[in-house]
Amino acid sequence: MPIGLLALALGGFGIGLTEFVIAGLLPQVAADFQVDEAAAGWLISGYALSVAAGAILLTAAVTKLPRKQVLLGLMVLFIIGNLVSALAPTYSIMLLGRIVAALCHGAFFGIGSVVAANMVEPRKRSGAIAIMFTGLTLANVLGVPFGTFLGQAAGWRSTFWAITGIGVIALIGIIALVPAPRGVATAQTSLRTEFSAFRSRQVWLSLIVTVLGFGGMFGAFTYIAFILTEVSGFASATVPWLLILFGVGTFLGNILGGKAADRSRDRTITVFLAGLSVVLTAFALLAANPVATVILLTLMGGFGFGTVPGLQTRIMHFADHAPTLASSSNIAAFNVGNALGAWLGGITITAGLGYTSPLWVGAALTLAALVVMLIALRLSTSAGRMSRATASKTAAAS
Numbered sequence: 001m002p003i004g005l006l007a008l009a010l011g012g013f014g015i016g017l018t019e020f021v022i023a024g025l026l027p028q029v030a031a032d033f034q035v036d037e038a039a040a041g042w043l044i045s046g047y048a049l050s051v052a053a054g055a056i057l058l059t060a061a062v063t064k065l066p067r068k069q070v071l072l073g074l075m076v077l078f079i080i081g082n083l084v085s086a087l088a089p090t091y092s093i094m095l096l097g098r099i100v101a102a103l104c105h106g107a108f109f110g111i112g113s114v115v116a117a118n119m120v121e122p123r124k125r126s127g128a129i130a131i132m133f134t135g136l137t138l139a140n141v142l143g144v145p146f147g148t149f150l151g152q153a154a155g156w157r158s159t160f161w162a163i164t165g166i167g168v169i170a171l172i173g174i175i176a177l178v179p180a181p182r183g184v185a186t187a188q189t190s191l192r193t194e195f196s197a198f199r200s201r202q203v204w205l206s207l208i209v210t211v212l213g214f215g216g217m218f219g220a221f222t223y224i225a226f227i228l229t230e231v232s233g234f235a236s237a238t239v240p241w242l243l244i245l246f247g248v249g250t251f252l253g254n255i256l257g258g259k260a261a262d263r264s265r266d267r268t269i270t271v272f273l274a275g276l277s278v279v280l281t282a283f284a285l286l287a288a289n290p291v292a293t294v295i296l297l298t299l300m301g302g303f304g305f306g307t308v309p310g311l312q313t314r315i316m317h318f319a320d321h322a323p324t325l326a327s328s329s330n331i332a333a334f335n336v337g338n339a340l341g342a343w344l345g346g347i348t349i350t351a352g353l354g355y356t357s358p359l360w361v362g363a364a365l366t367l368a369a370l371v372v373m374l375i376a377l378r379l380s381t382s383a384g385r386m387s388r389a390t391a392s393k394t395a396a397a398s
Contacts, residue, residue: 012112082163134251205373228293245301249300253303341362344358344361
């Protein structure tokens, strides 16, 4: 395993911590800046929207620049954003810091996926991407609980100072450990070439699968605290510890999904999507059972994040002549899915369908993702057969 992957994973850890830890510190931040819950919520939703925008716009802006230098610039942007958050004298400045940090999120994971894939031989690319995304999953398992504890013990600003320090270490690690791309990886493409990747029907189908699949998981996860306390009967104090189980599931699912995708990418995506749909359906039916809830919460994280390496590799495969912008667009699609799932889940709760309704929404979205994936596979198989037939005719004619 190239050691440079660990530097990318550390950057992913810091970025994941920035995204998720704010949820546990939101009451403190709102009280400090004297804003209501709705305004404080923009520190989360504003971040997500900025991730989606930055994934496409920022990647497009730097498409002609060397990828390692771009990663370094993105980490500097990340450090600045969190430093602004740590020092913010007002709510508006805090929101600005969140937006600045978020802009690097999608581009870092999108460009980092390309860099990670080029650090290993082709048959190990999904595994390499999974290692980079391990930082994001570990942020859920370890970073968020400890970041929340630090913020509660020493003030929420201390957490953002810690994240700033992680960013500095990751920056040094990328400088020292991530090699400059060699061979084909050194060829930077034009913006027109990068956008040409979106002419591929398979690229669009992959993006739709990402939106629906992650929308299904995060639509359910957004309201998981309500499900755990109001349906499963757990005390509020146990929720952070239960969420660690979800984080463990994401960590294991990411690693296992990456290894499986290196053997059979599309089959792995299909199996994990089917498994996630079953898990969410079972969760909706058994949420009142505490034991079943613990098991299914862990499986939800595992099957949900198990699709990530395969989906990221798939879109890079079908955009192989210009993978950078397509890869970052897939990160944007993850966040669009998050917003879509949360919105639909909120609608069902508001409509009086109960706290388990987001689980049903998640199951439906994941099932839709599975259907789209099967359509993509059928079209890909048909295209492959036509290509082989054409090649055979050409060979026969010659």
